[in-house]
Structure formats: C-alpha cells, structure tokens
Amino acid sequence: MMELDEIDKRLLRTLVRDATQSAGALGRRLGLSQPATWRRIKRLEEAGVIRGRQLRLDAEKLGFGVTVFLGVKLALRGRVSLEDFERAVSAIPEVQTVEHVLGLYDYRLRVVARDLPDFERVLRRRIMTLPGAGEVEANVLLSEERLVGPL
Amino acid sequence: MLDNDDRRLLRYWQAEPSLSQGELAERAGMTTGRAARRIARMQELGVLKGIGAVIDWAALGYAVEVSLRITLDKTQGNAFDAFMAEARKVPEVIELQTFLGRVDIRLSIIARDMAHYQQIYRSQILTLPHISEIEALMHVARIKQAEGLPL
Numbered sequence: 001m002m003e004l005d006e007i008d009k010r011l012l013r014t015l016v017r018d019a020t021q022s023a024g025a026l027g028r029r030l031g032l033s034q035p036a037t038w039r040r041i042k043r044l045e046e047a048g049v050i051r052g053r054q055l056r057l058d059a060e061k062l063g064f065g066v067t068v069f070l071g072v073k074l075a076l077r078g079r080v081s082l083e084d085f086e087r088a089v090s091a092i093p094e095v096q097t098v099e100h101v102l103g104l105y106d107y108r109l110r111v112v113a114r115d116l117p118d119f120e121r122v123l124r125r126r127i128m129t130l131p132g133a134g135e136v137e138a139n140v141l142l143s144e145e146r147l148v149g150p151l
Numbered sequence: 152m153l154d155n156d157d158r159r160l161l162r163y164w165q166a167e168p169s170l171s172q173g174e175l176a177e178r179a180g181m182t183t184g185r186a187a188r189r190i191a192r193m194q195e196l197g198v199l200k201g202i203g204a205v206i207d208w209a210a211l212g213y214a215v216e217v218s219l220r221i222t223l224d225k226t227q228g229n230a231f232d233a234f235m236a237e238a239r240k241v242p243e244v245i246e247l248q249t250f251l252g253r254v255d256i257r258l259s260i261i262a263r264d265m266a267h268y269q270q271i272y273r274s275q276i277l278t279l280p281h282i283s284e285i286e287a288l289m290h291v292a293r294i295k296q297a298e299g300l301p302l
Binding site: 001002004015016017018019020047048049052053055057058059064069071086090093095096097098099101102103105108110112137138141143144145148150 | 152153161164165168169196197198199200201202203204205206207208210211212213218220239242243244245246247248249250251252253254257261286287288289290291292293294295296297298299300301302
C-alpha cells in the first residue's frame, strides 16, 4: 500500500479532473520541476494508485438519454455458473459496469439506452434472457456526482 | 450533430484513453490535423468533457467499498437538497446518485476496513438528515468497469 504526501494528493486531485496535462504544466501548478512531477506520476501509476484514464463523455448529447441501475438476483434453481453469467452480461454493449455485490442483490449493472423503449428492449431481450438471471430491480438515474474522495 | 468519423474517434479513444491525439488519429485512419479539429469541436459542443485519471482506492489501503441505497423521508420538502449537501461533506463518499425508482439516493462509500466502515456509518452516515431507510450492498468485485458507451 502506498502512502501519499500532500504533493501526491494535490497531483492526484488535478489528474482526476484532467489527465491530459503535460508533466511540465502540472509541475508549474504544483511548484515542481518537470522531471520530479514525471517521477511522481510514474510512481503513482506503478503502485496502481492511478488505475488508468477515462474519457468523460456527455451520454445525453451522444444520444443515450437513459441510464438505469439494475439489481440482479441470480435464480438459484438449477446450477448457475457465476462465470457464465458474468461473461454473458459483460458482453452486452449497453451494460457499462458489472459489479458483484453482497446483500439484497448479487450483481449491480449500469445500463445505458437511447430512451425508455430502447431500455425495455435491452432489458427483455438481453438481460432477462441471461443464464441464471432471476429477480431484477430497476432504478432510473436522475443525477450523478463523482466526488474526489479522501485526498 | 456527430458523424461516423467523430464516433470512430470516440470509440478508439474510449477503448484506449492514454493514446495521444496523434496516435488516435493514426488508429482511426485520419490525419492528425483532421482528428484534432474534430476533437476540438466535440469539446466545444460539450460531447467530450475531458479525460480524467481513475484512482484505485484499494491501492491506497481502502479495502472496503459499500453501496448505500437510501430512501428519504419525502414529507420534508427540502429532504433531497439537505441530504445531498451534508452527504457531500463526508470525505469517504465518492459517488452520489439520485434515482427515480424504489431507491431515492445511492452513495458509494470507501473505508480502510470493516471497523473503519462501521465508524463512518455510525458517526457520519446515520447522522445525515431525512433518512427513512438504508440498505447496504457490499462490494465484492468489479467484473466490467470500462463504463464505455456503445457508440
């Protein structure tokens, strides 16, 4: 596990907002030289603290007006293979994230669709037909905030 | 608004967000100038909002992630706003979503271990205003996490 100092934390906060800045530009903001900044970023990447980068797209402007979170319970009748379910659900393009959880549901899925009829199509044709899928609960996303976390 | 070339750029970039604009142009079979102009236009339109680093909290010692599904007491007129304003102040809350459905709000919370989680839950979550019900889903594994759009 990696311990962060104050400069690492500021660097991370900046990179979460914008990961496209050069080490030189970042260094100027943080009062570090370009090589020192580059070394810190490298260290954060090697320690796995920076898992990668992600494009932030406006789903609505790209025609995806609906995001739905689904709680899926596996049907315990018969022998359900978690691997089969996970492989099949991950292959659905509209399914953005799949999380295995403990509690009321077994899996939590984030699904995008063009509109509600399109979502219904995805749900009926692709989700409900998954091997082992049982009870499904849907909640339509209204708003979302990502917070920076304990940095 | 967007044509197939724009979507192709986003598709490639979404799959590999660490590509430079030059590398991206090459993958998509465009000149760097043409790709750069399209990217700039998509930024202006707000379709492409940015590229951010993704933090792996487990690498920083946060081994526990819990989804709290919260129902609010809606007889209180300002329940949503009051709850959200206080929830944003809890550093361990990394996501805040509102829904239309059985659940009103979902918080993603990270903690170092179960004891730490218990402490956050008791002293910072249960004290949030206007909660009528809470359900917890304990996070086990991320199966799919790219969060890409099916462009």
